[in-house]
Amino acid sequence: MRGSPQDGFAARAPSLPVELSAAAGRPWRSPAQRTGEDPVQKRPRVVVSVEASVDGKVALTRNALLMHQPSTELWASMTPESSDSVAIDVTELVKQQYGCNAILEGSGSLVSEDAIPSELPTYDGDPDTLYEHFLPAEVIEQRTPLHMWFTIVDSRGRVRWTERHENWDALVLVARSTPADYLSYLRRERICYLVVGEERVDLNRAVAAMGTELGITCVLSNAGGGLNGALLRAGLIDELHLTLAPALIGGLGTPSVMDGSPLSVGEAPTRLELLSAQTDAGGAVRLHYAVRQS
Ligand SMILES: NC(=O)c1ccc[n+]([C@@H]2O[C@H](COP(=O)([O-])OP(=O)(O)OC[C@H]3O[C@@H](n4cnc5c(N)ncnc54)[C@H](OP(=O)(O)O)[C@@H]3O)[C@@H](O)[C@H]2O)c1
Numbered sequence: 064m065r066g067s068p069q070d071g072f073a074a075r076a077p078s079l080p081v082e083l084s085a086a087a088g089r090p091w092r093s094p095a096q097r098t099g100e101d102p103v104q105k106r107p108r109v110v111v112s113v114e115a116s117v118d119g120k121v122a123l124t125r126n127a128l129l130m131h132q133p134s135t136e137l138w139a140s141m142t143p144e145s146s147d148s149v150a151i152d153v154t155e156l157v158k159q160q161y162g163c164n165a166i167l168e169g170s171g172s173l174v175s176e177d178a179i180p181s182e183l184p185t186y187d188g189d190p191d192t193l194y195e196h197f198l199p200a201e202v203i204e205q206r207t208p209l210h211m212w213f214t215i216v217d218s219r220g221r222v223r224w225t226e227r228h229e230n231w232d233a234l235v236l237v238a239r240s241t242p243a244d245y246l247s248y249l250r251r252e253r254i255c256y257l258v259v260g261e262e263r264v265d266l267n268r269a270v271a272a273m274g275t276e277l278g279i280t281c282v283l284s285n286a287g288g289g290l291n292g293a294l295l296r297a298g299l300i301d302e303l304h305l306t307l308a309p310a311l312i313g314g315l316g317t318p319s320v321m322d323g324s325p326l327s328v329g330e331a332p333t334r335l336e337l338l339s340a341q342t343d344a345g346g347a348v349r350l351h352y353a354v355r356q357s
Pocket of ligand 1: 112113114115120121122123124125126127128129130168169170171172216217218219263264265266285286287288289290291293318322323
Protein backbone atom coordinates (compact mmCIF):
# COMPACT_ATOMS: atom_id res chain seq x y z
CA MET A 64 0.00 0.00 0.00
CA ARG A 65 1.28 3.43 -0.81
CA GLY A 66 0.32 6.36 1.37
CA SER A 67 -0.62 9.62 -0.29
CA PRO A 68 -0.08 12.17 2.47
CA GLN A 69 -1.58 15.15 0.73
CA ASP A 70 -4.70 13.22 -0.23
CA GLY A 71 -5.06 12.07 3.34
CA PHE A 72 -4.94 15.60 4.59
CA ALA A 73 -7.32 16.95 1.94
CA ALA A 74 -9.85 14.23 2.74
CA ARG A 75 -10.33 15.66 6.22
CA ALA A 76 -9.79 19.34 5.48
CA PRO A 77 -12.70 20.61 3.41
CA SER A 78 -12.36 24.21 2.24
CA LEU A 79 -15.23 25.71 4.17
CA PRO A 80 -15.56 29.39 4.96
CA VAL A 81 -13.64 30.35 8.07
CA GLU A 82 -16.00 31.28 10.86
CA LEU A 83 -14.35 32.97 13.79
CA SER A 84 -16.32 32.65 16.98
CA ALA A 85 -15.91 35.45 19.48
CA ALA A 86 -13.54 33.40 21.62
CA ALA A 87 -11.68 31.75 18.75
CA GLY A 88 -11.04 35.13 17.12
CA ARG A 89 -8.95 36.34 20.04
CA PRO A 90 -5.33 35.25 20.20
CA TRP A 91 -5.23 32.58 22.90
CA ARG A 92 -3.03 33.27 25.90
CA SER A 93 -2.27 30.82 28.62
CA PRO A 94 -3.51 31.69 32.12
CA ALA A 95 0.07 32.59 33.05
CA GLN A 96 0.39 34.87 30.03
CA ARG A 97 -2.93 36.53 30.89
CA THR A 98 -1.56 37.51 34.28
CA GLY A 99 1.63 38.68 32.63
CA GLU A 100 3.91 36.08 34.28
CA ASP A 101 5.23 34.20 31.28
CA PRO A 102 5.10 36.15 28.02
CA VAL A 103 7.79 34.05 26.32
CA GLN A 104 6.60 31.20 24.08
CA LYS A 105 9.48 28.72 24.41
CA ARG A 106 8.39 26.22 21.76
CA PRO A 107 5.89 26.27 18.89
CA ARG A 108 2.26 26.31 19.99
CA VAL A 109 0.55 22.95 19.43
CA VAL A 110 -3.12 22.98 18.44
CA VAL A 111 -4.98 19.69 17.97
CA SER A 112 -7.96 19.45 15.64
CA VAL A 113 -10.05 16.28 15.61
CA GLU A 114 -13.41 15.11 14.32
CA ALA A 115 -15.01 12.37 16.41
CA SER A 116 -18.25 10.53 17.01
CA VAL A 117 -20.05 11.39 20.24
CA ASP A 118 -18.35 8.42 21.92
CA GLY A 119 -14.97 9.87 21.00
CA LYS A 120 -13.96 7.56 18.14
CA VAL A 121 -11.87 9.09 15.35
CA ALA A 122 -12.12 6.13 12.97
CA LEU A 123 -14.72 3.49 12.19
CA THR A 124 -12.46 0.60 13.10
CA ARG A 125 -8.71 0.03 13.44
CA ASN A 126 -6.90 -0.53 10.14
CA ALA A 127 -9.56 1.13 8.00
CA LEU A 128 -8.10 4.56 7.22
CA LEU A 129 -10.52 7.44 6.76
CA MET A 130 -8.70 8.44 3.59
CA HIS A 131 -9.81 5.19 1.94
CA GLN A 132 -13.25 4.08 0.83
CA PRO A 133 -15.68 2.96 2.09
CA SER A 134 -14.59 4.74 5.32
CA THR A 135 -14.40 8.24 3.76
CA GLU A 136 -18.01 8.10 2.65
CA LEU A 137 -19.31 6.41 5.80
CA TRP A 138 -17.51 8.95 7.96
CA ALA A 139 -18.97 11.89 6.01
CA SER A 140 -22.46 10.38 6.28
CA MET A 141 -22.34 10.70 10.10
CA THR A 142 -22.84 14.48 9.85
CA PRO A 143 -26.14 15.48 8.20
CA GLU A 144 -25.86 18.58 6.01
CA SER A 145 -27.13 21.65 7.76
CA SER A 146 -27.48 25.27 6.65
CA ASP A 147 -25.96 26.44 9.95
CA SER A 148 -23.11 23.91 9.86
CA VAL A 149 -20.52 24.38 12.60
CA ALA A 150 -17.75 22.92 10.40
CA ILE A 151 -14.81 25.25 9.86
CA ASP A 152 -11.46 25.06 8.16
CA VAL A 153 -9.29 24.92 11.30
CA THR A 154 -6.11 25.16 9.22
CA GLU A 155 -7.18 28.56 7.90
CA LEU A 156 -8.26 29.63 11.37
CA VAL A 157 -4.94 28.83 13.05
CA LYS A 158 -3.06 30.33 10.10
CA GLN A 159 -4.91 33.59 10.69
CA GLN A 160 -4.76 33.39 14.48
CA TYR A 161 -1.21 32.23 15.06
CA GLY A 162 0.54 32.24 11.69
CA CYS A 163 0.46 28.47 11.97
CA ASN A 164 2.98 27.02 9.52
CA ALA A 165 3.02 23.26 10.10
CA ILE A 166 0.52 20.43 9.97
CA LEU A 167 1.37 17.30 11.95
CA GLU A 168 0.14 13.76 11.34
CA GLY A 169 1.19 10.31 12.44
CA SER A 170 2.12 7.56 10.03
CA GLY A 171 -1.05 5.79 11.23
CA SER A 172 -3.20 8.25 9.27
CA LEU A 173 -1.51 7.29 6.02
CA VAL A 174 -0.47 3.66 6.38
CA SER A 175 -2.50 1.07 8.26
CA GLU A 176 -0.69 -1.03 10.83
CA ASP A 177 -1.07 -4.24 8.79
CA ALA A 178 0.19 -2.69 5.51
CA ILE A 179 3.58 -3.76 4.15
CA PRO A 180 5.26 -0.69 2.63
CA SER A 181 7.02 -1.15 -0.71
CA GLU A 182 10.66 -2.20 -0.42
CA LEU A 183 13.37 0.43 -0.79
CA PRO A 184 16.83 0.01 -2.32
CA THR A 185 19.47 -1.00 0.18
CA TYR A 186 21.75 1.84 1.29
CA ASP A 187 25.36 0.72 1.14
CA GLY A 188 27.12 3.97 2.08
CA ASP A 189 28.27 5.16 5.51
CA PRO A 190 25.08 5.19 7.64
CA ASP A 191 26.50 7.78 10.07
CA THR A 192 26.14 10.49 7.45
CA LEU A 193 22.37 9.89 7.30
CA TYR A 194 21.60 10.37 10.99
CA GLU A 195 21.68 14.13 11.06
CA HIS A 196 18.96 16.60 10.07
CA PHE A 197 18.42 16.80 6.32
CA LEU A 198 17.33 20.32 5.39
CA PRO A 199 18.46 21.03 1.82
CA ALA A 200 18.86 24.76 1.14
CA GLU A 201 16.77 24.71 -2.03
CA VAL A 202 13.77 23.60 0.04
CA ILE A 203 14.12 25.54 3.27
CA GLU A 204 15.12 28.84 1.65
CA GLN A 205 11.91 29.17 -0.34
CA ARG A 206 9.59 31.45 1.53
CA THR A 207 6.18 31.84 -0.05
CA PRO A 208 3.91 34.25 1.93
CA LEU A 209 3.27 31.60 4.55
CA HIS A 210 5.33 28.50 3.99
CA MET A 211 3.56 25.36 5.22
CA TRP A 212 5.19 22.13 6.33
CA PHE A 213 3.27 18.86 6.08
CA THR A 214 4.94 16.94 8.90
CA ILE A 215 4.74 13.22 9.57
CA VAL A 216 6.03 11.27 12.57
CA ASP A 217 7.54 8.14 11.04
CA SER A 218 10.32 6.49 13.03
CA ARG A 219 9.69 3.17 11.26
CA GLY A 220 9.99 4.68 7.77
CA ARG A 221 6.63 3.46 6.50
CA VAL A 222 5.31 6.39 4.45
CA ARG A 223 6.14 6.54 0.72
CA TRP A 224 5.90 10.04 -0.72
CA THR A 225 4.17 9.62 -4.06
CA GLU A 226 2.87 13.14 -4.62
CA ARG A 227 4.07 16.71 -4.35
CA HIS A 228 1.91 19.65 -3.39
CA GLU A 229 2.74 23.12 -4.66
CA ASN A 230 1.74 24.86 -1.41
CA TRP A 231 3.36 22.43 1.05
CA ASP A 232 6.69 20.86 1.72
CA ALA A 233 7.07 17.52 3.42
CA LEU A 234 8.95 17.20 6.70
CA VAL A 235 9.51 13.81 8.30
CA LEU A 236 10.32 13.34 11.99
CA VAL A 237 12.57 10.32 12.43
CA ALA A 238 14.76 8.72 15.11
CA ARG A 239 18.12 6.99 15.27
CA SER A 240 16.22 3.69 14.97
CA THR A 241 14.80 4.66 11.55
CA PRO A 242 16.15 2.34 8.82
CA ALA A 243 19.07 3.82 6.84
CA ASP A 244 17.37 2.73 3.60
CA TYR A 245 14.48 5.02 4.43
CA LEU A 246 16.65 8.04 5.25
CA SER A 247 18.57 7.49 2.04
CA TYR A 248 15.24 7.39 0.15
CA LEU A 249 14.18 10.71 1.74
CA ARG A 250 17.50 12.28 0.71
CA ARG A 251 17.11 11.08 -2.89
CA GLU A 252 13.59 12.53 -2.96
CA ARG A 253 14.85 15.82 -1.41
CA ILE A 254 12.40 15.43 1.49
CA CYS A 255 13.46 17.23 4.65
CA TYR A 256 13.81 15.30 7.89
CA LEU A 257 14.75 15.96 11.50
CA VAL A 258 16.46 13.25 13.56
CA VAL A 259 14.86 13.70 16.98
CA GLY A 260 14.94 10.68 19.26
CA GLU A 261 16.58 7.33 19.81
CA GLU A 262 14.08 4.40 19.70
CA ARG A 263 11.26 6.57 18.40
CA VAL A 264 10.55 10.22 17.83
CA ASP A 265 10.95 12.29 21.01
CA LEU A 266 8.02 14.64 20.57
CA ASN A 267 9.36 17.36 22.87
CA ARG A 268 12.63 17.44 20.95
CA ALA A 269 10.76 17.28 17.66
CA VAL A 270 8.51 20.26 18.36
CA ALA A 271 11.43 22.27 19.74
CA ALA A 272 13.57 21.45 16.68
CA MET A 273 10.75 22.46 14.35
CA GLY A 274 10.96 25.88 15.99
CA THR A 275 14.72 26.27 16.15
CA GLU A 276 15.63 24.64 12.80
CA LEU A 277 12.77 25.90 10.64
CA GLY A 278 11.23 28.86 12.44
CA ILE A 279 7.92 27.07 12.90
CA THR A 280 5.79 28.97 15.41
CA CYS A 281 2.64 26.86 15.57
CA VAL A 282 1.89 23.21 14.78
CA LEU A 283 -1.61 21.99 13.94
CA SER A 284 -1.99 18.29 14.73
CA ASN A 285 -4.55 16.57 12.51
CA ALA A 286 -3.46 13.18 13.85
CA GLY A 287 -5.39 10.19 15.14
CA GLY A 288 -5.47 9.04 18.75
CA GLY A 289 -2.03 7.43 18.81
CA LEU A 290 -0.07 10.56 18.09
CA ASN A 291 -2.47 12.92 19.87
CA GLY A 292 -2.34 10.71 22.97
CA ALA A 293 1.47 10.82 22.85
CA LEU A 294 1.40 14.63 22.49
CA LEU A 295 -0.91 14.76 25.52
CA ARG A 296 1.43 12.63 27.64
CA ALA A 297 4.37 14.78 26.53
CA GLY A 298 2.51 17.84 27.83
CA LEU A 299 2.64 19.47 24.44
CA ILE A 300 -1.00 20.28 23.69
CA ASP A 301 -2.03 23.93 24.07
CA GLU A 302 -5.46 23.89 22.43
CA LEU A 303 -8.06 21.44 21.13
CA HIS A 304 -10.67 21.92 18.43
CA LEU A 305 -13.09 19.02 18.70
CA THR A 306 -15.98 18.52 16.30
CA LEU A 307 -18.48 15.86 17.34
CA ALA A 308 -20.63 14.15 14.71
CA PRO A 309 -24.05 12.95 15.90
CA ALA A 310 -23.19 9.25 15.75
CA LEU A 311 -21.93 6.41 17.92
CA ILE A 312 -19.26 3.99 16.72
CA GLY A 313 -18.23 1.92 19.73
CA GLY A 314 -15.64 -0.81 19.65
CA LEU A 315 -12.78 -1.47 22.06
CA GLY A 316 -9.52 -0.64 20.28
CA THR A 317 -11.03 1.67 17.70
CA PRO A 318 -8.84 4.83 17.66
CA SER A 319 -10.22 7.59 19.87
CA VAL A 320 -9.47 11.29 20.37
CA MET A 321 -6.59 10.59 22.77
CA ASP A 322 -5.09 7.09 22.95
CA GLY A 323 -1.50 6.45 24.04
CA SER A 324 -0.49 5.23 27.48
CA PRO A 325 -3.09 5.19 30.29
CA LEU A 326 -2.84 7.42 33.34
CA SER A 327 -1.17 5.91 36.38
CA VAL A 328 -3.42 5.33 39.38
CA GLY A 329 -3.82 8.66 41.14
CA GLU A 330 -2.52 10.69 38.21
CA ALA A 331 -4.70 13.70 37.41
CA PRO A 332 -6.39 14.21 34.03
CA THR A 333 -5.47 17.21 31.90
CA ARG A 334 -7.91 20.04 32.67
CA LEU A 335 -9.42 22.15 29.91
CA GLU A 336 -10.89 25.63 29.68
CA LEU A 337 -13.82 26.01 27.29
CA LEU A 338 -13.25 28.84 24.81
CA SER A 339 -16.29 28.32 22.58
CA ALA A 340 -19.08 25.83 21.89
CA GLN A 341 -21.40 25.75 18.90
CA THR A 342 -24.11 23.37 17.75
CA ASP A 343 -25.92 23.13 14.43
CA ALA A 344 -29.34 21.91 13.32
CA GLY A 345 -27.76 18.73 11.94
CA GLY A 346 -26.67 17.76 15.46
CA ALA A 347 -22.94 18.43 15.17
CA VAL A 348 -21.13 20.17 18.03
CA ARG A 349 -17.93 22.17 17.74
CA LEU A 350 -15.89 22.71 20.89
CA HIS A 351 -12.77 24.77 21.34
CA TYR A 352 -10.69 24.34 24.47
CA ALA A 353 -7.44 25.62 25.88
CA VAL A 354 -5.37 23.30 28.05
CA ARG A 355 -5.15 24.65 31.58
CA GLN A 356 -1.61 25.18 32.70
CA SER A 357 -1.03 23.28 35.94
N1 LIG B 1 -11.23 11.80 12.81
C1 LIG B 1 -10.09 12.46 12.67
O1 LIG B 1 -10.03 13.69 12.84
C2 LIG B 1 -8.85 11.69 12.31
C3 LIG B 1 -7.62 12.35 12.15
C4 LIG B 1 -6.49 11.60 11.84
C5 LIG B 1 -6.58 10.22 11.72
N2 LIG B 1 -7.78 9.60 11.85
C6 LIG B 1 -7.88 8.14 11.76
O2 LIG B 1 -7.26 7.60 12.93
C7 LIG B 1 -6.61 6.37 12.59
C8 LIG B 1 -5.13 6.49 12.92
O3 LIG B 1 -4.99 6.65 14.27
P1 LIG B 1 -3.78 5.91 15.01
O4 LIG B 1 -3.91 6.24 16.45
O5 LIG B 1 -3.77 4.49 14.59
O6 LIG B 1 -2.50 6.57 14.33
P2 LIG B 1 -1.67 7.89 14.63
O7 LIG B 1 -2.46 8.91 15.35
O8 LIG B 1 -1.03 8.25 13.36
O9 LIG B 1 -0.60 7.36 15.69
C9 LIG B 1 0.50 6.64 15.30
C10 LIG B 1 1.68 7.61 15.12
O10 LIG B 1 2.00 8.18 16.37
C11 LIG B 1 3.36 7.95 16.66
N3 LIG B 1 3.48 7.71 18.10
C12 LIG B 1 2.62 7.01 18.88
N4 LIG B 1 3.05 7.02 20.15
C13 LIG B 1 4.20 7.73 20.16
C14 LIG B 1 5.11 8.09 21.19
N5 LIG B 1 4.93 7.73 22.47
N6 LIG B 1 6.18 8.83 20.86
C15 LIG B 1 6.39 9.21 19.58
N7 LIG B 1 5.56 8.90 18.56
C16 LIG B 1 4.48 8.17 18.85
C17 LIG B 1 3.75 6.72 15.84
O11 LIG B 1 5.11 6.82 15.59
P3 LIG B 1 6.02 5.64 14.99
O12 LIG B 1 5.19 4.82 14.07
O13 LIG B 1 7.04 6.44 14.31
O14 LIG B 1 6.50 4.90 16.18
C18 LIG B 1 2.91 6.92 14.59
O15 LIG B 1 3.55 7.81 13.69
C19 LIG B 1 -6.82 6.14 11.12
O16 LIG B 1 -7.94 5.31 10.94
C20 LIG B 1 -7.12 7.53 10.59
O17 LIG B 1 -7.89 7.50 9.40
C21 LIG B 1 -8.90 10.31 12.17
